[in-house]
Amino acid sequence: MINTQPDAPAERASMLRRFLARFPRPASTRSFWLFAAGAILLVMLAIEMISGLALAMFYVPTADQAWDSIIHIMRHVHHGELIRNVHGIGASLLFFACYLHMFRAMHYATYRRPYIKMWMISVTLYVLLIATAFLGYSLVGGQKSYWAATVITGFARAIPFIGADIQSFLIGGYAVGTPTFGRFFVLHFLIPLIITGMAVVHVRTVRRAFADAIKKEFTPQENQRLLLDYRITDEDTAKITLYLILFTWGVFFAPNYFSSADNFIKADPTVTPLIVTPEWYFLPLFSILRCFPDEVTGIVLMFGAIAIFYFLPWLDTSNSRFRHHSPWIKAGFFLWILNMVWLGWMGSKALVGPDFIDWLFGRSAEPGWIRPLSQLSTVLYFAWFVVVLPCRRWLEKQEPRQEKKREGQKP
Incomplete structure (x- = not known):
């Protein structure tokens, strides 16, 4: 009897070859697991934006109610504690993947020609992630985050001539208060939109840089198909799944592993912690x-x-x-x-x-x-x-x- 059923492995291999024809990349990027860090970053960025949007619906950006609104989210909002844990652990794992991605690029020297434009956008994305994470950490309203924001913004006073004006502009007064929370909340909400737009540009520059690396020219139609034709390979899917398993374990079994005990106390401007430190990243x-x-x-x-x-x-x-x-x-x-x-x-x-x-x-x-x-x-x-x-x-x-x-x- 003749088997008329399609060969699944052969069909899957054919699909993978068609994908690689659409999204070319150098041979050195097709095996080492660190090369999935970029796809992991996209997934974690999406998780952070969705969970952050859910938290923003209940958060109150004022000095008196910021901490209380977070307690309300964790105790009274349906699955609120889960959403906050997802957002907190997701930020740590997002930066972990970001550092892996940057260290990989430095290790393979993919910041030189023809990757210069791709590298510049990557560094800019890193700077925006730092700014977003600092703003988000300051919005907690806990003892540690309050004093971390106070100390970090206080360093601006050391800048000659304009230091005091810069500090006043950042915090909206003489000390961290309601104007600070309002400004930080707006920026923490808007900067991820800029990050998303730059991530799209970054993916496009990756395609162009890889095409230059393998010395292959593409038609304008092929270049325009990038976002519509982009699919994650089976190899990257497995790596993303393993990373999400680690992420899930952190959410359910170690949600406060990266948090300080002092940050579970409402901010008190009259009491300074023994050690004022930011998040690990x-x-x-x-x-x-x-x-x-x-x-x-x-x-x-x-x-x-x-x-x-x-x-x-x-x-x-x-x-x-x-x-x-x-x-x-x-x-x-x-x-x-x-x-x-x-x-x-x-x-x-x-x-x-x-x-x-x-x-x-x-x-x-x-x-x-x-x-x-x-x-x-x-x-x-x-x-x-x-x-x-x-x-x-x-x-x-x-x-x-x-x-x-x-x-x-x-x-």
Whole structure:
């Protein structure tokens, strides 16, 4: 008897080949699981926007009622506690996927030609995510979030001449209050819309960059079909499912794992917590901000730690392929990641100890080592960008820059 039924695996493979024809990508991106981080980010962004919209229907952005409205959501709104847990854990896992996505791009040097535009949009999305997360954390109205917003906005006063005006503009007065909650709530609601629009642009630049990488030209009709033809492959679906399993476990079994006990207390402007720290994904930047006695230096270094990613395509002077990357550079990159984790851990501790030079030569009797090692880790953070990357060209086999010539031939 002749089997007339279609071969399911063959049909599925044919569908996958048709997808890859629509959405081309370099061969190096078709196996390693970190390459699903972009699709995971899209899924988590959608979850955050839907859960945030549900919370916004019941939240009251005033200094007196912000905390009470959150308690009302958790105790009286149907499935309100579940929605808030989804939003809170989702923010942490969104940033975890974001860091994986950025570290992957840095590891494979996909910030150079023809990926420069894609990288710039990615960094801008990261900056917008930081702003959105800080605004959302400040809206909780708990003791920790209130003082974190007070301390972070208070650093603006250190800016010469205009610092006090900037702080007053941010918080709408002399202290965090109802105007602050109103402004932060509006911005926390609007910035995700900008993020969504830029995410669409980012997906389009990914297609263009991958097409340039595999040296294939597409017709205008093929370029316009990107959003309509985009489908997640079976491989990415499995990775997203595993990530959502981790997300579900966090929602139901560890919803407050990343939260501070002080943030379950209503904000009291008259009582300062022993340690004022932001959420874990801000801790490396917070450690850089506070480790130097001069507040202006801390502000410049914190913003510089973010802005330096924009200059990464020009700081990295190497033009080598990934297979030619020096093992010393690869090892140094993972040490740089460990240094970031170390910075984050120190950012969660009380800032004690003298400056690094005084601590190193024993010129100060002040106990503690968090401040000096935070300063050392900050120097190592920037050394990767301004010392190691410019020296890569002498450690790796270089490839000819054919992309420039090819781009010059385009109409």
